[in-house]
Amino acid sequence: xxxxxxxxxxxxxxxxxxxxxxxxxQYPGVEAxxxxxxxxxxxxxxxxxxxxxxxxxxxxxxxxxFPTTVAVAARNACVAVExxxxxxxxxxxxxxxxxxxxxxxxxxxxxxxxxxxxLRKVGREYDDAVASEVRHHHVLExxxxxxxxxxxxxxxxxxxxxxxxxxxxxxxKVFPDEVLGDGEDLMLPEDLLEPTGVEKTGYYPEKxxxxxxxxxxxxxxxxxxxxxxREKLRRLAERGVDVCVHMCPNCHIQFxxxxxxxxxxxxxxxxxxxxxxxxxxxxxLGADPDRVCGVEAHSQDLEPLLERIGARERVSVAAVxxxxxxxxxSVPV
Amino acid sequence: MIGLPERAExxxxxxxxxxxxxxxxxxxxxxxxxxxxxxxxxxxMQHHAAGLLSCLQCGICTSGCPAxxxxxxxxxxxxxxxLLGDPTLLEDDSVWxxxxxxxxxxxxxxxxxxxxxxxxxxxxQVESGYGLRHVALFTAWTEQFYATGLGGWPHQxxxxxxxxxxxxxxxxxxxxxxxxxxxxxGSLYPSERAMGELRAIMDxxxxxxxxxxxxx
Numbered sequence: 001x002x003x004x005x006x007x008x009x010x011x012x013x014x015x016x017x018x019x020x021x022x023x024x025x026q027y028p029g030v031e032a033x034x035x036x037x038x039x040x041x042x043x044x045x046x047x048x049x050x051x052x053x054x055x056x057x058x059x060x061x062x063x064x065x066f067p068t069t070v071a072v073a074a075r076n077a078c079v080a081v082e083x084x085x086x087x088x089x090x091x092x093x094x095x096x097x098x099x100x101x102x103x104x105x106x107x108x109x110x111x112x113x114x115x116x117x118x119l120r121k122v123g124r125e126y127d128d129a130v131a132s133e134v135r136h137h138h139v140l141e142x143x144x145x146x147x148x149x150x151x152x153x154x155x156x157x158x159x160x161x162x163x164x165x166x167x168x169x170x171x172x173k174v175f176p177d178e179v180l181g182d183g184e185d186l187m188l189p190e191d192l193l194e195p196t197g198v199e200k201t202g203y204y205p206e207k208x209x210x211x212x213x214x215x216x217x218x219x220x221x222x223x224x225x226x227x228x229x230r231e232k233l234r235r236l237a238e239r240g241v242d243v244c245v246h247m248c249p250n251c252h253i254q255f256x257x258x259x260x261x262x263x264x265x266x267x268x269x270x271x272x273x274x275x276x277x278x279x280x281x282x283x284x285l286g287a288d289p290d291r292v293c294g295v296e297a298h299s300q301d302l303e304p305l306l307e308r309i310g311a312r313e314r315v316s317v318a319a320v321x322x323x324x325x326x327x328x329x330s331v332p333v
Numbered sequence: 334m335i336g337l338p339e340r341a342e343x344x345x346x347x348x349x350x351x352x353x354x355x356x357x358x359x360x361x362x363x364x365x366x367x368x369x370x371x372x373x374x375x376x377x378m379q380h381h382a383a384g385l386l387s388c389l390q391c392g393i394c395t396s397g398c399p400a401x402x403x404x405x406x407x408x409x410x411x412x413x414x415x416l417l418g419d420p421t422l423l424e425d426d427s428v429w430x431x432x433x434x435x436x437x438x439x440x441x442x443x444x445x446x447x448x449x450x451x452x453x454x455x456x457x458q459v460e461s462g463y464g465l466r467h468v469a470l471f472t473a474w475t476e477q478f479y480a481t482g483l484g485g486w487p488h489q490x491x492x493x494x495x496x497x498x499x500x501x502x503x504x505x506x507x508x509x510x511x512x513x514x515x516x517x518x519g520s521l522y523p524s525e526r527a528m529g530e531l532r533a534i535m536d537x538x539x540x541x542x543x544x545x546x547x548x549x
Contacts, residue, residue: 021483024521025509032516049524052531057484060433061471062455062464064478066377068538075530105376118537122530173439183439210399214432217400219470219490221430224403228432257498294516297505299498 001200005181005191011137011145015045016085018076018099020092021053022249029294030091030249033282034139036292040153040285041146045089050079056094060215070111071118073102074126077134078119086133089142093168093248096138100175103136138171140188140247140277141180151195155286156310158193163280164201164241165189166232166255168248169210184208189245189277196284206235211251218254229254230262233270243305245277252276257299273300283311369418375453384444388412394437394447406430408437408447415450428454429467462547472544479535482523 017038023030038045055072058064076099080086090096106112106126116125143150165186172183180188185207190200212218212229233255236244246252255274263270275283279293289295289311295302306312373382392409400406406427414422422428431451438446458464474484486494495503505512513521523531535541 024513024518025483026505028509028513028516028518031518035518047519049520050527052482052523052527053478053484055478058471058474058478061468061474062452062459063468063471063475063544064540065456065538065543066375066452068535068540070376071534071538072531075534079527101377105379108376108379111376118534121537122533124530169434169436173435176439208397208436210432210434210436212399212432214399214434216429216467216471217432219487220467221404224400224430227403228399257502260499261497291515294512297512299501 001190001202003187003191003194005144005188008141008145008180011087011142013087013135014085015043015087015089015142016048016051016080016083017045017139018088018090018092018095019047019051019053020090020095020249021057022253023091026253027249027276027294027297029292029297030252030276030278032291033276033278033287033293034091036282036287037143037278037285041143041149043142043146046083046085048079048083048085050083051076054092054095054098056092056098057215059098060094062216067114067118069098070102070105071115073099074106074115074119074130075122075124077103077130078124078126081130081133087135087137087142089137089139091139091249093138093170094250096136097170097174100136100178103131103134106131138247140192143278143281144180144188144192147192147195150192150281150285153285154196156284157197158280158284158309159197161198161309162201162240162242163190163193163198164204164236164239164244165207166211166244166246166251166274167207168246168251171247172208189247192277193245193281193284196281201239201241204235204239206232211248211254212258213250213254215250225254226258226262226265229258230266230268233259233262234268236272237268237270241272243280244272244274245280246274247277249276259300273302273305274298275302275305283309367418368420368422369415371457372415372450372453375449377449377453378446381438381444381446381449384441384446385412385415385450387443388416388445389443391442393440393442394445397436397440399432399434399436400430404430408451411447411450411454412445415454422454423457423461424463425454426467428458429464460543465544465546468544475535475541475544479532479541482528482531483521 055064055069059069080088112126119125167186172179172186176183185203209232212225214225217225252274282292287293289306390409390413394408395401398408428451431448433448435448438448455464459468470487473488477485
């Protein structure tokens with residue numbers, strides 16, 4: 001299947017890897033794998049302790065108002081620029097959408113004035129300099145901008161591994177004109193993985209359906225939430241995928257944590273697992289499944305997959321002091 | 334009468350249907366709330382105001398809506414009632430079924446966003462006190478965010494979540510710090526400087542007071 005994601009120039013500016021509350025507390029390996037990939041691909045980045053959570057879960061459960069959210073986003077832009085790393089790179093698609101929405105709203109003079117009245121209390125200002133410097137990118141866009149380098153870095157070929165994308169709504173649908181590719185049939189994750197030899201799934205029925213989480217719905221209307229998730233799991237099973245890759249931790253929670261629950265409740269078999277795009281890519285490039293990808297945090301049993309792609313043998317090699325990456329042969333699957 | 338955007342503003346929106354639609358919906362019967370004007374003037378509607386005004390009730394929003402498919406919700410109806418300035422929206426429980434997936438917004442041929450309209454109406458319901466029942470499960474998020482800089486799960490549901498998600502998830506909860514250490518991802522929390530600024534922003538924008546029921 002040919003690559004359809006549009007090529008973009010390398011994003012060479014200085015990056016602030018924007019920490020995500022859900023990645024930090026649920027899948028910290030996603031952050032570690034992203035850093036590891038940035039290092040492999042020569043992306044200059046920092047993690048900024050002055051950055052705060054975007055308010056996303058509070059905003060989308062309607063306990064945080066929009067003025068608070070915009071002020072927090074404006075402040076985070078200020079601290080990224082202050083640190084000299086104005087390219088905010090998002091691990092979470094909700095962080096991505098919220099900060100872009102704030103960017104647009106802050107272009108309106110009345111809204112910027114109102115927000116700056118708040119920021120003045122903390123000695124900050126979202127001014128033209130900040131607005132012109134700060135940039136917003138999903139982490140996958142940063143990686144894609146360097147994708148020609150990936151092929152030469154592959155240590156574990158993923159040949160025969162069938163991969164499907166769960167496109168994150170807050171990446172694809174909030175700013176559809178800014179998506180890298182077609183938001184209704186996003187191929188960015190699979191195209192990023194192409195040099196590893198995966199078999200791409202492309203479009204499948206329900207591809208554009210959301211994960212089911214719906215913020216409050218997961219807790220308040222679990223029946224509706226699970227019904228949505230189940231539809232997607234069934235369609236993915238029909239297509240015979242091995243791994244469904246994610247680009248948003250909230251989607252990842254919905255699928256990883258509920259996959260077996262729904263399977264048992266519905267009496268249906270969904271023989272595949274969920275990983276973040278960065279985790280699967282890092283594994284293909286030779287990363288350690290535990291110390292880089294943090295697979296222990298997942299609810300699904302990932303061991304069969306790790307064995308299949310030859311990522312488990314490396315742990316024992318590393319345990320006796322060998323170089324985990326260099327010592328391992330490429331394992332065709 | 335309801336206050337619509339100035340004609341000049343509508344013209345700036347460069348949507349050929351906007352002026353037509355503004356006339357068509359300018360005098361809905363029974364609206365004394367100014368609700369349509371309040372929705373249109375919300376900053377989040379900046380790229381969607383003309384879209385709402387030119388909604389032609391095609392229903393593409395509803396055809397892709399998970400809450401319409403699996404629940405009793407119609408984004409098309411919300412759009413129609415918003416255009417009419419229907420004040421019963423302010424006590425409508427169905428807006429709380431929206432999943433904020435934005436499928437309606439991304440597919441709307443007019444650039445309308447029912448997801449955004451839902452969020453605006455939910456905010457109005459919270460601020461009037463009516464909607465507090467719908468957010469009661471989540472208000473602790475704000476307190477935890479104020480205290481630590483991180484949100485959390487609804488604590489009332491923690492046992493149920495743990496039951497559903499099982500031992501592996503409890504293992505994560507109990508060993509998160511060790512896992513993070515092994516992964517070298519640093520502190521879970523923002524800096525003290527960031528926390529001070531975050532709390533000041535939350536205080537200044539009335540973030541926590543907003544969730545208190547009004548005194549009788």
